[in-house]
Amino acid sequence: MKYEFAARMGKVPRSFIREILKVTEDPEIISFAGGLPNPESFPYHDIKEVAVQVLEESGAQALQYSTTEGYYPLREWVSNRYQSKGVKVDPEEVLVTNGSQQGLDLVGKIFLNQEDPVLVERPTYLAALQSFGLYEPVFYSVPLEEDGVDVNRLEEALHEFDPKLFYAVPNFQNPTGISYSLKRRKEVARVLTGSNTVFVEDNPYGEIRFMGEDYPPVKAFLEESVLLGSFSKIVSPGIRLGWITAPAEVMDKLVTAKQASDLHSSLLSQMIVHRYLSEYPVEAHLEKIRSMYKSQRDLMVSLIQEEFPDDVQCTEPEGGMFLWVTLPEGMSSLELFEMALKEQVAFVPGQAFYAEEPQYNTLRMNFSNSSAEKIETGIKRLARSIRELEK
Amino acid sequence: MKYEFAARMGKVPRSFIREILKVTEDPEIISFAGGLPNPESFPYHDIKEVAVQVLEESGAQALQYSTTEGYYPLREWVSNRYQSKGVKVDPEEVLVTNGSQQGLDLVGKIFLNQEDPVLVERPTYLAALQSFGLYEPVFYSVPLEEDGVDVNRLEEALHEFDPKLFYAVPNFQNPTGISYSLKRRKEVARVLTGSNTVFVEDNPYGEIRFMGEDYPPVKAFLEESVLLGSFSKIVSPGIRLGWITAPAEVMDKLVTAKQASDLHSSLLSQMIVHRYLSEYPVEAHLEKIRSMYKSQRDLMVSLIQEEFPDDVQCTEPEGGMFLWVTLPEGMSSLELFEMALKEQVAFVPGQAFYAEEPQYNTLRMNFSNSSAEKIETGIKRLARSIRELEK
Numbered sequence: 117m118k119y120e121f122a123a124r125m126g127k128v129p130r131s132f133i134r135e136i137l138k139v140t141e142d143p144e145i146i147s148f149a150g151g152l153p154n155p156e157s158f159p160y161h162d163i164k165e166v167a168v169q170v171l172e173e174s175g176a177q178a179l180q181y182s183t184t185e186g187y188y189p190l191r192e193w194v195s196n197r198y199q200s201k202g203v204k205v206d207p208e209e210v211l212v213t214n215g216s217q218q219g220l221d222l223v224g225k226i227f228l229n230q231e232d233p234v235l236v237e238r239p240t241y242l243a244a245l246q247s248f249g250l251y252e253p254v255f256y257s258v259p260l261e262e263d264g265v266d267v268n269r270l271e272e273a274l275h276e277f278d279p280k281l282f283y284a285v286p287n288f289q290n291p292t293g294i295s296y297s298l299k300r301r302k303e304v305a306r307v308l309t310g311s312n313t314v315f316v317e318d319n320p321y322g323e324i325r326f327m328g329e330d331y332p333p334v335k336a337f338l339e340e341s342v343l344l345g346s347f348s349k350i351v352s353p354g355i356r357l358g359w360i361t362a363p364a365e366v367m368d369k370l371v372t373a374k375q376a377s378d379l380h381s382s383l384l385s386q387m388i389v390h391r392y393l394s395e396y397p398v399e400a401h402l403e404k405i406r407s408m409y410k411s412q413r414d415l416m417v418s419l420i421q422e423e424f425p426d427d428v429q430c431t432e433p434e435g436g437m438f439l440w441v442t443l444p445e446g447m448s449s450l451e452l453f454e455m456a457l458k459e460q461v462a463f464v465p466g467q468a469f470y471a472e473e474p475q476y477n478t479l480r481m482n483f484s485n486s487s488a489e490k491i492e493t494g495i496k497r498l499a500r501s502i503r504e505l506e507k
Numbered sequence: 508m509k510y511e512f513a514a515r516m517g518k519v520p521r522s523f524i525r526e527i528l529k530v531t532e533d534p535e536i537i538s539f540a541g542g543l544p545n546p547e548s549f550p551y552h553d554i555k556e557v558a559v560q561v562l563e564e565s566g567a568q569a570l571q572y573s574t575t576e577g578y579y580p581l582r583e584w585v586s587n588r589y590q591s592k593g594v595k596v597d598p599e600e601v602l603v604t605n606g607s608q609q610g611l612d613l614v615g616k617i618f619l620n621q622e623d624p625v626l627v628e629r630p631t632y633l634a635a636l637q638s639f640g641l642y643e644p645v646f647y648s649v650p651l652e653e654d655g656v657d658v659n660r661l662e663e664a665l666h667e668f669d670p671k672l673f674y675a676v677p678n679f680q681n682p683t684g685i686s687y688s689l690k691r692r693k694e695v696a697r698v699l700t701g702s703n704t705v706f707v708e709d710n711p712y713g714e715i716r717f718m719g720e721d722y723p724p725v726k727a728f729l730e731e732s733v734l735l736g737s738f739s740k741i742v743s744p745g746i747r748l749g750w751i752t753a754p755a756e757v758m759d760k761l762v763t764a765k766q767a768s769d770l771h772s773s774l775l776s777q778m779i780v781h782r783y784l785s786e787y788p789v790e791a792h793l794e795k796i797r798s799m800y801k802s803q804r805d806l807m808v809s810l811i812q813e814e815f816p817d818d819v820q821c822t823e824p825e826g827g828m829f830l831w832v833t834l835p836e837g838m839s840s841l842e843l844f845e846m847a848l849k850e851q852v853a854f855v856p857g858q859a860f861y862a863e864e865p866q867y868n869t870l871r872m873n874f875s876n877s878s879a880e881k882i883e884t885g886i887k888r889l890a891r892s893i894r895e896l897e898k
Binding site: 122158163172176217227232243310312351366375383 | 515642
C-alpha cells in the first residue's frame, strides 16, 4: 500500500549525526564524531549491587506499573540537589523522563502549534531541532559569544519574533562547549522576565565542570522557566533517565503529555539510580569523571593549538564533552570530513547544528570518549588534512 | 507569566482512569478499577539473577548509549516468537519501545495530521484515545460484537470516512475482554486490503490466553499492517518495554520519531529482558500467569452470574485482565460508582472508553489483581449496590 505520512515527517531528516556515526563505526577509525561518555566512568559494579538490593527488597514494587510523575524519592533527590545549588525546586515540580531528550519532546508537545516561532542559540543542539521540529515551529537563532548568548540580539529577537520558546544550553553547550558567565545568566533572566517567551534551559552536562567557577542555572534568576536535567552523564546514558522541572501549571500539562507518551519511566531503573545516588559516594564518582575528561580536554586543546594552522580557532570548554573548531573563512568542514575519513579520523561537520544559514567552516569534536593515544594520533592526522585542504 | 499551551493540550483531559485510581488508592477499598498485572507473577528473583549476569558480563555496553532501533537479540526474539505463530516479521521490522503505549504515540506522530479521521472499536482502549488525541484527529467508531468488530459496519466506515488508521485490540480487548474469532480476523484483513487505511493492531495481552483456541494476529493476513506488542504482561510492566512491527517504509519513519522522542529505550532493561526470555523457562512462567488469571476470571464471572440481577450482562473473556459489564438500559455506571464507593468497592465507569456517544450503563472490571477473597467480597458488595440503584 501507499502510506501517507503526517506532514511533520517531511520536515525532519533522520539525524545527520547518526548517519555520520554509521560511517565511523569501523573500529579502525579514530572518531571524535560521537557524543558518548567514557564507559570507563560507568559505575556498573555499584549498579549491580544496587540492582540486587532493589530487586531483593522491593522486587514486586519495582516491576509494577507506577505513577507518571516518577519515583518520589528520586524527585526529592533532584530537588535537594538544586537546593544545594541555590535553586528552589519542589519535588512536585520534577517529572522523571527518559533522558532529557524526552523532556524536549514533551516541551514541544505541550507548547508548540504549527508555525510557532522558536528561538535557539547559533549554533544549537541538533537533537533539539529534531524534537521541536516534529511540532513544526519556525526556528530563529541568536549568536553565541564566548561567554554566552548575545543578549542584545536576544532582546531584539524577543521583540521581533515574540517566540513561544527560547531554548539554550548554558553549561558546556553541545556542540560548542561554550558556557554562560554569571553576568550573562542574569542578563538572560532579565530580558526574558515579563516576556511571553518560555525559557527552556537544557543542562545535561552541568555536573561535569572540570575547571572554572560553577554558576547556578538561569532558573535561579527566572523561576517561571523550564529546566531539563539528565542522569546520563552522572550515572549512565544507556539507562535513559532524566528529568524536567517546571512550575505547577506547566508540570500538569507535562504529566498529561508524558502519560500519553509512555505512561511512566521504568520504575526499576528509577529505584536503581535513586539508591545509587543516595548510598554511594557520588561526589567521588563525579570527581573521577571530571578529572578524566579534563585531561582528555587539556590534551586535545593543546594538540590543536600546536598542530593546527594558526588561523584555525577552537573553544576551550570548562566542562562537558565537546569543543568547537572554526576553520578559516571559506574552508568547508564537509570537504575536510571526506579527506579526514581517508586518514581514518572523523568528527561532525558543524552545519548540522544550525537552525538557519549554517556556517560551513565549523566542526564539533568530542574528547570524552577517546584515549590519549587516539587523541594524539587523531589530531595529528586531522592537522595534516587541514593543511592538505588549505593548499 | 501566562503560559500559552499548544491547542492539542485543550483536547486531551488527564486520564479519567488515573483520577479514579487516585480515589481508589485507599487500601480499604476493594478495587477492580486498576489495570495492574498480578505482582505475584513477577519473576523478580530471576530478573535479579539476570541483571547481575548482564552487568558482570556487559556492564559497560549495557550502560552506554545504543541504537534507536533497539537491542538486536531482543528484536530477533520478537521475530522468532512471531515465526512460531506463523507470522513473518524480520528482526529489522521490530522497533523496541517503552511499552506499547509509546508505540501508539509514535504511530500517531508519524501518521496523523490535524483532522485526519481515525477509526476505533466501540468501546476502545482509553489510552489510545489519549495518545492519538494529542495529534488532533477526528475519531469514529465501529461496534464490537461478541466475536470481534462488526465487519459490515467496518466496511461502511472505511468507505464513508476513508480513515487514516483503524485501531483495534483483537485479543482480550481492554476494556471489554472480547476476542476476534479466526473468521473475523480474516474478514478484517479482507476489507482492509486495498484500502488507504493502515491497520494498527495492539496486542498487549496475546500471550495471556487461558482458554479457547489461539489465533494468529490479523497481521498474519495483512502484511502491511502495524502490530504492537508488550513485555509488560510477559515479564514486567514497570520495566516499560514493548515493541512495534511494521513494513520497512513505516519502520523508517518510526525510527526517526523514536529518535526525536527519547533516542532509544534503556539498553540495560532490554538486555535483562532478552536474557530472561532466552535463558529462563518462559513457557512455564506464562503458564503460571495464565492459570492464576483463569481462576480469578472464573471466580469473578461465576460470582457475577450468581449475584448480579439477571438483567446485567457480562463478557466471558478467554484471556487478558478485564471483563465488561452492561447494566440494564438507563442505569448509570457513574451513579453506581458513587454508591459502590460507599461500600468500598470500585471499578471504571464505561463512558471513558468511547470515542463518541458513550454508553453510560457499562463498566470495566479488572480481575488479575485481586485475591479470591477480595473478588468474593467485592462482587457481593457491588451486587448490593446494583440492587439498591435498581430500586
